[in-house]
Amino acid sequence: MKIDSKQDSIAIILVNRTYLYRLMQNFFGNEPTIESLGILFSEHTMTSLTLLSLEDGIDQLKSFADQLNSDTDTALDKVRSEYTRLFIGPTKLPAPPWESVYITKERLLFQESTLEVRKCYLKYSYRPTNFRSEPDDHLALELDFMANLSHLAENFFQDDKTSESVDILKDQKAFLEQHLLVWVPQFVSELEAATCHPLYLGMASILRNFLQADLVAIDEILDSI
DSSP states (O other): OOOOSSHHHHHHHHHHHHHHHHHHHHHHHSOOOHHHHHHHTSHHHHHHHHHTTOOTTHHHHHHHHHHHHHOHHHHHHHHHHHHIIIIIOSSOOSSOOBHHHHHSTTOOSSOHHHHHHHHHHHHTTOOOTTTTTSOTTBHHHHHHHHHHHHHHHHHHHHTTOHHHHHHHHHHHHHHIIIIIHHHHHHHHHHHHHHOOOHHHHHHHHHHHHHHHHHHHHHHHHHHHO
């Protein structure tokens, strides 16, 4: 993907980043609903994914969309049950959605990496909704943090506060390199091995590729500003 030097081209990428981070956060942090699935399968989402060349996984999303259209109640029940099995429990989670699990050999929660994530949050006065009850390094919280920073960078850029936008993008790049991209690839591999549901297989692939693509996008934006 090449970014034009014009301001509007960069602005489009910044808006798209915010949208996709929020989409990922909602998907991995909340039980699927008809409303959230409608957004996921919307033309806006498909266009946003295509803008970052994230076509891999779309066929699986469309496969589940067909199931949903054919028998909505059954498909929705199955996808909600799969969400519970994968991310809630009560049995052992096959692909735990916390960074510290993949950083430590013991696969434990609330480790040093969790505190490092918290430090990143505190720099921007970001406090997760489930502060103290959910480890800070849950995937949905890390994605929510990135969505908030993306929105902040987007607003600064629109207000011609380029230096502030650049600082945020640099912090996002560091967070990707030091956190999300360190553990999410393994999480995705374990998720893919744990499910055969097309929705979760598709979104696992999209998440992995999106984070890599966003790192490239950030570098291209920084080079263009």
